[in-house]
Amino acid sequence: NAGVTQTPKFRILKIGQSMTLQCTQDMNHNYMYWYRQDPGMGLKLIYYSVGAGITDKGEVPNGYNVSRSTTEDFPLRLELAAPSQTSVYFCASSYSPTKGEGYTFGSGTRLTVV
Amino acid sequence: AQKVTQAQTEISVVEKEDVTLDCVYETRDTTYYLFWYKQPPSGELVFLIRRNSFDEQNEISGRYSWNFQKSTSSFNFTITASQVVDSAVYFCALSEAGNMLTFGGGTRLMVKP
Numbered sequence: 751n752a753g754v755t756q757t758p759k760f761r762i763l764k765i766g767q768s769m770t771l772q773c774t775q776d777m778n779h780n781y782m783y784w785y786r787q788d789p790g791m792g793l794k795l796i797y798y799s800v801g802a803g804i805t806d807k808g809e810v811p812n813g814y815n816v817s818r819s820t821t822e823d824f825p826l827r828l829e830l831a832a833p834s835q836t837s838v839y840f841c842a843s844s845y846s847p848t849k850g851e852g853y854t855f856g857s858g859t860r861l862t863v864v
Numbered sequence: 865a866q867k868v869t870q871a872q873t874e875i876s877v878v879e880k881e882d883v884t885l886d887c888v889y890e891t892r893d894t895t896y897y898l899f900w901y902k903q904p905p906s907g908e909l910v911f912l913i914r915r916n917s918f919d920e921q922n923e924i925s926g927r928y929s930w931n932f933q934k935s936t937s938s939f940n941f942t943i944t945a946s947q948v949v950d951s952a953v954y955f956c957a958l959s960e961a962g963n964m965l966t967f968g969g970g971t972r973l974m975v976k977p
Contacts, residue, residue: 783964792870792955792967808964840909842965853899853965855909 752776756841756856763831763863771826771859773841781844782824783808783853784816786837793840799824831863866891868958868968876974877946885941885971887956893917898932898939899957899965909955915939946975 757772775782780801785793795808799818813835815827824843828835841856867890877883889898900912913923915932923930927944943950956968 785967792868792969793965795964795966798964838907852911852914857908860907 754856760860767831768829773824775843779843779845783842784826785840833863836863866966870968870971872971874972887939889958893960897959901955903953951975
C-alpha cells in the first residue's frame with residue numbers, strides 16, 4: 751500500500767521556468783490537498799479538491815494551478831517560477847474530513863527557485 | 865475563520881525532562897477536530913493523534929499525553945521523560961467539519977543528551 755506518492759523529491763528551477771509536481775494516492779480518497787511549508791514555518795494550504803473534476807483555492811493559491819481529472823491524481827503546476835516559491839510542498843489526502851478522518855501526507859517535494 | 869497558535873517556537877530540554885507543547889485554537893464551529901503531527905529532521909509528517917470536539921477525555925500513549933480543554937480552547941501535548949529521538953518540529957492542526965487542516969506555526973523541540 752503506497753499511500754500518497756509525490757514526485758520529484760527534489761528540484762531546482764530557474765526563475766521563469768515551469769514545472770508540475772505530481773501527487774498520486776492509491777487509497778481511493780476523494781479529498782486531496784496541496785500545502786507548502788516555508789523554512790521554519792507551518793504548512794499553508796495552496797489548493798484542495800473534494801473529488802474528481804472539483805478544485806478550489808486555499809490560503810495561498812497565487813502562482814499555482816491544479817487539476818483533478820481522476821480520483822488518484824492531483825498535480826500542482828507552477829507556470830512562472832519565482833524565488834518566493836522556494837519551499838517544501840506536501841500533498842495530502844483524506845477519505846472523509848467531515849468525519850474527522852485522518853489525513854495522509856506524502857513525503858514532500860523540496861523546490862528551490864534560483 | 866479557524867486559527868491555531870503555537871506560541872513556543874523553540875524549546876530545549878535535557879533528556880529525561882518532561883516537556884509540554886502548547887496549542888491554542890480558534891473556531892466558530894461546534895464540531896471540529898484537532899491533530900498533532902511530528903516532523904522529524906528527515907522532513908516527513910508523522911500523525912500522532914486526532915481528537916474530536918465532543919471528546920474531552922485526556923489521552924495517554926506511552927510517554928505521550930494530550931490535554932484537551934474546550935474552556936480554554938487548548939490542546940496541549942506533553943512528552944514525559946523526553947528522549948533525543950523526540951527532537952523534531954511538532955505541529956498542532958485544526959479541521960472544522962467539512963473543511964481543510966489549518967496548521968499552527970510549529971514548535972521545534974530539541975532534546976539534548
